[in-house]
Amino acid sequence: xxxxxxxxxxxxxxxxxxxxxxxxxxxxxxxxxxxxxxxxxxxxxxxxxxxxxxxxxxxxxxxxxxxxxxxxxxxxxxxxxxxxxxxxxxxxxxxxxxxxxxxxxxxxxxxxxxxxxxxxxxxxxxxxxxxxxxxxxxxxxxxxxxxxxxxxxxxxxxxxxxxxxxxxxxxxxxxxxxxxxxxxxxxxxxxxxxxxxxxxxxxxxxxxxxxx
Amino acid sequence: xxxxxxxxxxxxxxxxxxxxxxxxxxxxxxxxxxxxxxxxxxxxxxxxxxxxxxxxxxxxxxxxxxxxxxxxxxxxxxxxxxxxxxxxxxxxxxxxxxxxxxxxxxxxxxxxxxxxxxxxxxxxxxxxxxxxxxxxxxxxxxxxxxxxxxxxx
Numbered sequence: 001x002x003x004x005x006x007x008x009x010x011x012x013x014x015x016x017x018x019x020x021x022x023x024x025x026x027x028x029x030x031x032x033x034x035x036x037x038x039x040x041x042x043x044x045x046x047x048x049x050x051x052x053x054x055x056x057x058x059x060x061x062x063x064x065x066x067x068x069x070x071x072x073x074x075x076x077x078x079x080x081x082x083x084x085x086x087x088x089x090x091x092x093x094x095x096x097x098x099x100x101x102x103x104x105x106x107x108x109x110x111x112x113x114x115x116x117x118x119x120x121x122x123x124x125x126x127x128x129x130x131x132x133x134x135x136x137x138x139x140x141x142x143x144x145x146x147x148x149x150x151x152x153x154x155x156x157x158x159x160x161x162x163x164x165x166x167x168x169x170x171x172x173x174x175x176x177x178x179x180x181x182x183x184x185x186x187x188x189x190x191x192x193x194x195x196x197x198x199x200x201x202x203x204x205x206x207x208x209x210x211x212x
Numbered sequence: 213x214x215x216x217x218x219x220x221x222x223x224x225x226x227x228x229x230x231x232x233x234x235x236x237x238x239x240x241x242x243x244x245x246x247x248x249x250x251x252x253x254x255x256x257x258x259x260x261x262x263x264x265x266x267x268x269x270x271x272x273x274x275x276x277x278x279x280x281x282x283x284x285x286x287x288x289x290x291x292x293x294x295x296x297x298x299x300x301x302x303x304x305x306x307x308x309x310x311x312x313x314x315x316x317x318x319x320x321x322x323x324x325x326x327x328x329x330x331x332x333x334x335x336x337x338x339x340x341x342x343x344x345x346x347x348x349x350x351x352x353x354x355x356x357x358x359x360x361x362x363x364x365x
Contacts, residue, residue: 102309144273145364149273192281192282
């Protein structure tokens, strides 16, 4: 539900920009650098706590990142880096309800390369399909009683990323972007007793691009 | 000697030498590397390993020599591997959020043979060749039962 609300807010936020839209250069004819801000929605079993009933260990959180795009051998490539902060309030609150006071935090840094294929071109707006890979590094930590430990079941691995993007040029050098992507990391979670899950989630971001 | 002729001969011979190396030579080289690797592993130190099994009805956080093994499910086990050592420290606690508290701290002995160096004695009381044998470890298993976990205050 929160995911849909965020999606709606991002689309609503883009409407004034569409009114102000101005024709600009096609994104695959130029280079650009951008900043993205949004929400990462973890999906599937990997985010669920191993035993707490109906409790998510990791919930979605904000994501922020940068992207540098250029044209090479006939294809547009983008190098990106994102930082995502997960919320663990569900799990912390549940543990507290059971009489255990814990503090916990988890974040993920992902960096990688995307190939971008533009389609549905109009005078000032474009859509693109993105496909690439991302190296994802987790940093999870929990303190309980006198014990302090890392969430080493979250594994640093290479995953694949794909999705759709929307460009709205505002001027010859500025564009608004909306991106809906899916991140997939095979066996990204492996508990020491052998249980493992694939990690997947949807980063949903809005951003600004400077074209040069 | 005409160096120009020698150099041109080497240039001429090199592709032929390279062709000969590619088939037989490469295979021999790979076999040699494999053999060296096998020997290195067999004469190298054998690691120590400790398997800790959870026989409680709850999830445990197990720390073996400080390494965390989190959320070990009931009737599951984890294995820790390290350089050869005689003792391994095991700490186990009930993972939080289960409404139960208790901890266990124990030092587990694992099979271990320390490194040795044997030198032969020559006739004139001089030390001869020495043979160094690295330390070797072994495997052990440690079971965690509910009664082992002491309730905390």
